[in-house]
Amino acid sequence: VAEYPLYHGGTVRLQLAVDLVEMAEARRLLDLTADLVDIVEVGTPLIIREGVRAVTELKSAYPHNLVLADLKIMDAGGLEARIGFDAGADIVTVLGAAHEETLQGALASARASGGEIMVDLIAVPDPAARARDVDALGADYVCVHTAFDVQASGADPLLHLQHVGPVLRRSRLAVAGGIAPATARAVAAHRPDIVVVGGAIACSQDPARAAREIRSELRRAAAKE
Amino acid sequence: VAEYPLYHGGTVRLQLAVDLVEMAEARRLLDLTADLVDIVEVGTPLIIREGVRAVTELKSAYPHNLVLADLKIMDAGGLEARIGFDAGADIVTVLGAAHEETLQGALASARASGGEIMVDLIAVPDPAARARDVDALGADYVCVHTAFDVQASGADPLLHLQHVGPVLRRSRLAVAGGIAPATARAVAAHRPDIVVVGGAIACSQDPARAAREIRSELRRAAAKE
Numbered sequence: 001v002a003e004y005p006l007y008h009g010g011t012v013r014l015q016l017a018v019d020l021v022e023m024a025e026a027r028r029l030l031d032l033t034a035d036l037v038d039i040v041e042v043g044t045p046l047i048i049r050e051g052v053r054a055v056t057e058l059k060s061a062y063p064h065n066l067v068l069a070d071l072k073i074m075d076a077g078g079l080e081a082r083i084g085f086d087a088g089a090d091i092v093t094v095l096g097a098a099h100e101e102t103l104q105g106a107l108a109s110a111r112a113s114g115g116e117i118m119v120d121l122i123a124v125p126d127p128a129a130r131a132r133d134v135d136a137l138g139a140d141y142v143c144v145h146t147a148f149d150v151q152a153s154g155a156d157p158l159l160h161l162q163h164v165g166p167v168l169r170r171s172r173l174a175v176a177g178g179i180a181p182a183t184a185r186a187v188a189a190h191r192p193d194i195v196v197v198g199g200a201i202a203c204s205q206d207p208a209r210a211a212r213e214i215r216s217e218l219r220r221a222a223a224k225e
Numbered sequence: 226v227a228e229y230p231l232y233h234g235g236t237v238r239l240q241l242a243v244d245l246v247e248m249a250e251a252r253r254l255l256d257l258t259a260d261l262v263d264i265v266e267v268g269t270p271l272i273i274r275e276g277v278r279a280v281t282e283l284k285s286a287y288p289h290n291l292v293l294a295d296l297k298i299m300d301a302g303g304l305e306a307r308i309g310f311d312a313g314a315d316i317v318t319v320l321g322a323a324h325e326e327t328l329q330g331a332l333a334s335a336r337a338s339g340g341e342i343m344v345d346l347i348a349v350p351d352p353a354a355r356a357r358d359v360d361a362l363g364a365d366y367v368c369v370h371t372a373f374d375v376q377a378s379g380a381d382p383l384l385h386l387q388h389v390g391p392v393l394r395r396s397r398l399a400v401a402g403g404i405a406p407a408t409a410r411a412v413a414a415h416r417p418d419i420v421v422v423g424g425a426i427a428c429s430q431d432p433a434r435a436a437r438e439i440r441s442e443l444r445r446a447a448a449k450e
Contacts, residue, residue, distance in 0.1 A: 045301060045304055045305055045308060047273060047276070048296055048305055048308050048309070049276050049308055050276045051272070051273060051275040051276030051279075052273055052274060053276070072297070072300075074269075074297050074320060074322075074348065074372075075297075075347060075372045075373050075374055076244070076269070076270060076374065079246075079270055080269065080270055080273055083246065083273050083274055095299060095320075095322070097320070097348055097349075099348050099372050099374055101378070102372065102374040122299060123299065123322055123323055123327075147300045147323075147324050147327065148300050148301050149300055149302055149324055149326040150324050153326070
């Protein structure tokens, strides 16, 4: 955490999920917000659309941010993670639903590249049990993630968060899925290392203001402790 | 099946998984083999590397083949499937591990685009139970898939295949993962609609001969019935 003192005042880092599918739009959003976030996430739809050249372009345009490639790897962990790191990603995601061998392959690529792996627990039936496994395997981050497709049905990310955080020994905690200014403080109370925000910043009329609001909520949560 | 009379003699179609990461290599392979296979699969690593322009380019180069985009969708099913279909894919894959809402979103995009959805059961703990669910949701294909990362540990795809096939009512059966000439006939005996072959063709010294060998094994299996 001390490595990126410019980007976070408290104990939590802010990751902006860029789920737009047009590079020009992504650049417009990040020109407004990159200095307000720690980690730029190149979202899965953008990678599907553009390939990892989107990672290379955004890392080059915003060299002071960490860049996460949301590859959601399910197989060929070694190969696919290497494609992400070779393109300039600092962090690559692997699905918690994948086989352990896939995570191990991705971790080996990360170690060889000086990068990190985030395991995304999206749609995993028992997130706390899986978190314990992937923590033991050496995942750098474990992400409690409420899928976009179930956010409308009122799924509560805090429910899993409170069970996953306590089982982690080595991995740091991340949380994603529909987080907005109104919910950021409650999320931050669970002491994640990374809070991922997408639409609440990207779809705001004033993305920089939305990012500042969330940062301020996260700081307040940190100050409370 | 009757729609593609040129490409399969029996009841089973051959899908070639192009898991190379360089477009030039993919084109060289397909120039040798496209007329011997029914479906060209644009593999996940190639999509990560190049984005869906790889789908567009291969569909345009091999218009007589169906093209499957192996997006392995885990979230944002409607959006991500649409990106695949808009790029020219005939079939897009969704992970069986995803939420049902994600599959439903992808199916809606498929219906709107005239495309089809293959649900990939890779790493799903109980493939037969999940197959029953996604069949009921309207998946066009259900794929029993032994992950690349566990093929070395001797996982047996036939084990799941014999349990998944019988539960399907609407969906057609596909099978993938380490299938080679020596195993093609045993796989075909389970009457899949699609047999997916990757390395056994792509990494062969003579890819066209390997494709012909597998076609002939598949035909023999069909003739036996």
